[in-house]
Amino acid sequence: MTPFRVAYLDMNSFFASVEQELDPALRGKPVAITAVDSNSGACVAASYEAKAFGVRTGTRVADARRLCPGIIFLPSRHRLYVRFNLAVADVLDRYAELTHIRSVDEFQLALSGDAQTLEGACALVAQLKAAVAKEVGPRLRFSAGLGPNHLLAKIAGKLDKPDGLQWLSPDNMPERIAHLSLDDLPGISRAMKERLFRAGVYDVVSLCQLDPRHARQIWRSVEGERFVRMLQGMDIPIIATQRGGYGNSKVLSPEFRAPRRAYQVGRWLVEKATARLRRDGRVAARFSLTVSFFEGQTWARGVSCFPTQDTAFFLRLHRALWRALWRNGPPGPVISLGVNLTEVDLLDRRQGDLLAPLAPAERTRGERVSVAVDQINARFGDGMIRYGIHAAHPGFFERG
Known part of the structure; x- marks a missing residue:
């Protein structure tokens, strides 16, 4: 055995x-x-x-x-x-x-x-x-x-x-689970089930007997091959993500070092990071902000959340952390700052939210808006649609 x-x-x-x-x-x-x-x-x-x-x-x-x-x-x-x-x-x-x-x-x-x-x-x-x-x-x-x-x-x-x-x-296997539906299996969302149906895979037995290389094409990812090989009994460790997170950091040029201007740069960094997150079909469950000052001090905070790829949502978290930074009075000049989206996983693996309600792997309204913004900016030029006021800071100062 x-x-x-x-x-x-x-x-x-x-x-x-x-x-x-x-x-x-x-x-x-x-x-x-x-x-x-x-x-x-x-x-x-x-x-x-x-x-x-x-x-x-x-x-x-x-x-x-x-x-x-x-x-x-x-x-x-x-x-x-x-x-x-x-x-x-x-x-x-x-x-x-x-x-x-x-x-x-x-x-x-x-x-x-x-x-x-x-x-x-x-x-x-x-x-x-x-x-x-x-x-x-x-x-x-x-x-x-x-x-x-x-x-x-x-x-x-x-x-x-x-x-x-x-x-x-x-x-x-596969006889022991032949009675299950495709979406009874962990990781098979409604969208993935429809994709399998279009590929002619209608039941669990057919999925278990699928050529792993064909599964890679159906998933449009190596994860499909890994999934089928595991169904066939191979000892392949599940990797939640291929990277630890998405982030950007900046050493600020002089005109951006006032706290209010640094805050606007932070908003721009959030927009960049979340766009990359969506591009890779992923969600993040933690947002962190790091701010370093000329005096040599560094302030860093993070907050956990429901896994998402919604830019507007992360901008609200960004604003909340800046409010926490300002709680004891205006900070001094900022030398650098960074934003990070961590605890990353694939959108296709995200569980639903019964209280929303939100089905597994289904995008929220805010996420659908974010995807539409990406599409418009891709067609008409980066920054055609922005999420309010931000301060773009391109150039060699970028560290992330």
């Missing part, structure tokens, strides 16, 4: 399970988590007692109340769930090699030694389940997937919920 190299753990109804762990009165009852304490909006999570009535992530509150009379709604407490996430991670890391915390409720482990066999891997998962139940709470359960690579392990982890354990490898 092909050795197992990865275990992927997916916490079951994590948000609701945390609430049930903390409040015994909620145990055994249908619970739904909402973004705010409100009678409107949608559920962002549901307990398995609620799921038995058809309540799912994304179900509107009014529909959930109709489907499940007596359902209990609770407002989301993200910081609390993060604390439990870290508690679970601490347990896993003491029993196995925790390589990635993939999200607030998903963990990836590297397998070695006896754990690369099916029997050994199953024994390890049983040990982890017992440890999490004992040290974090018995309501905190997870489904586990085993595979020769990250992708197959993640797919396997979704096959038997809750509290299950499944494995995928060339020994049982």
Whole structure:
């Protein structure tokens, strides 16, 4: 049998399970988590007692109340769930090699030694389940997937919920997942599914049997070849991005060193960086600003956000950080400044936002506007449309 190299753990109804762990009165009852304490909006999570009535992530509150009379709604407490996430991670890391915390409720482990066999891997998962139940709470359960690579392990982890354990490898592929739809697979967005349909790939079995070189053409990227090779069982590590970020920095010429003029240069740098981000089909989840002064001091701050490629949104973050810089009074002359977009990933991999609502890999309204601006500027000349007032600063002063 092909050795197992990865275990992927997916916490079951994590948000609701945390609430049930903390409040015994909620145990055994249908619970739904909402973004705010409100009678409107949608559920962002549901307990398995609620799921038995058809309540799912994304179900509107009014529909959930109709489907499940007596359902209990609770407002989301993200910081609390993060604390439990870290508690679970601490347990896993003491029993196995925790390589990635993939999200607030998903963990990836590297397998070695006896754990690369099916029997050994199953024994390890049983040990982890017992440890999490004992040290974090018995309501905190997870489904586990085993595979020769990250992708197959993640797919396997979704096959038997809750509290299950499944494995995928060339020994049982593609028959074991033949019942899945293309967009059941992680990374297959609605747009990618349509692209596969146009290429004559209509089901998971056909995708698994696809020539990886053909997949590269369909994806228009090497990521397609990597994806299919992993479905076929190859041990190819997933690379979230091919670069760490997008940014620009400037040593300012004398006429731009006044803080207000430096701020306008910063706006120009943001426009340049975000245009490159969109050109490569990527989004960024963190924005940083660095400002250096003649006195030798440097001020640097960053802020995390929903992964986006919207120029107007990053300009608002840029303005907010400059406001923070000015909070204690006007700064002195600026010698250099830089902006950076980091925590970068492909737009095609971005998860949806139930509260927006936004489908996976779908562009927001602001992003669509940004793309239209790029197209107009490409046709009629750079800077034909700008996002308000900025100060272009080309020349040898550029460091980024």
